[in-house]
Amino acid sequence: MAFVVEKKWNDAMKIRVSRRSYDSRTVEARKMEALSTLARSINELGRGVRIEVIEGDTSGIFRGIVGGYGKITSTGQYAAFIGDSADPDAERLLGYYGEAFILEATSLGVGTCWVSGTFNPESVKAHISLRPGEEVFSVTPLGYPTEDSSPVERLAKFVVRSEKRKPSASILDGDLSAIPNWAQAALNSARSAPSATNRQPWLFKWTKDSMTIRVRGTGKRLIQDCGIAMLHFALGALESGIAGKWEAGTDSVVAIFKPD
Ligand SMILES: Cc1cc2nc3c(=O)[nH]c(=O)nc-3n(C[C@H](O)[C@H](O)[C@H](O)COP(=O)(O)O)c2cc1C
CATH class of the missing domain: 3.40.109.10 (NADH Oxidase)
Structure with a gap:
């Protein structure tokens, strides 16, 4: 399968x-x-x-x-x-x-x-x-x-404040109201992603017609957390009717989500 x-x-x-x-x-x-x-x-x-x-x-x-x-x-x-x-x-x-x-x-x-x-x-x-x-x-x-x-x-749960999530506006580099509705919904799904010590070390950026994800902060295995948020983002996009693929990024960009 x-x-x-x-x-x-x-x-x-x-x-x-x-x-x-x-x-x-x-x-x-x-x-x-x-x-x-x-x-x-x-x-x-x-x-x-x-x-x-x-x-x-x-x-x-x-x-x-x-x-x-x-x-x-x-x-x-x-x-x-x-x-x-x-x-x-x-x-x-x-x-x-x-x-x-x-x-x-x-x-x-x-x-x-x-x-x-x-x-x-x-x-x-x-x-x-x-x-x-x-x-x-x-x-x-x-x-x-x-x-x-x-x-x-x-x-x-108390130590890592596991129920708390950063608001969408603070995990997006740019104006939240300027990105398409499906991308806003997908970003909201990414917010629910689990991360080690609930650090949520990701920063998204909308460029033309795709979304990039970068690591924010320092620490061990931050990219693994980003990988988790990437799946949540793709699922949120899918729920809004947008299928797409994450492609590996270069330099500080972990990956780029391109709608099909
Ligand atoms: C990559 C990763 C590593 C984690 N490592 C531990 C761990 O070593 N011990 C632990 O008790 N929880 C660990 N967690 C759970 C996180 O603390 C938890 O996902 C976060 O606080 C958010 O809470 P939630 O999963 O209930 O939404 C880890 C989570 C992730 C994503």
Whole structure:
């Protein structure tokens, strides 16, 4: 099955939140198979990044509280987002395709949380072998979240103010009212993208008939966050009837969205 951006991810995008506390229920084989199928379609693109769906002992995967983050309860099921750290495209692609995977899980009613800081890559290596140059960029638990937020979860959300998003006008370099309605809607969708510590390190700019995205700020793996926002933008555009493609940018431009 070839990878396609699914319209149903638009609904998922509106309800997705990071979940860090899970109960003991395991995700059914049918749903794990659907996630594996999507992962395979991404891996078969041959773009140097891959997603592995893993079932095994997750007790060593998620680390304790670091920088204010609560420890994620292990579930026995998770996915790893893998790329070559020397590949300049890996971050952008893993952000984009990783978020597709996260939104597919959300569509299936499966809880997730992007984790690029509070996990132990060595424990992942006990479950899968990495090729030379490959690195585990992030992981996500897969499971059924507890009905109520646990105290660690509430703490993690409080520390990073996870519900707050920058207004559209502040993530656009230019006049918001001067861009087409579909681009305004797409920008609004990009706002809901998750990012590490909720830093939202992206800046969009409208030029003639396309949208560019740049990194704003300094830090590690900012382009991965931009990749996530790129998928949200494309989904928002699609909902307004505009299909298009992100092309890799040059210099400080991470990518350019061109309507078809
Ligand atoms: C690339 C990336 C890495 C993240 N790493 C961690 C992490 O190491 N630990 C953690 O608890 N949350 C992590 N998060 C979750 C963010 O804190 C969360 O997405 C953000 O606060 C927005 O909240 P929301 O996902 O509920 O909308 C990460 C998110 C992203 C996108």
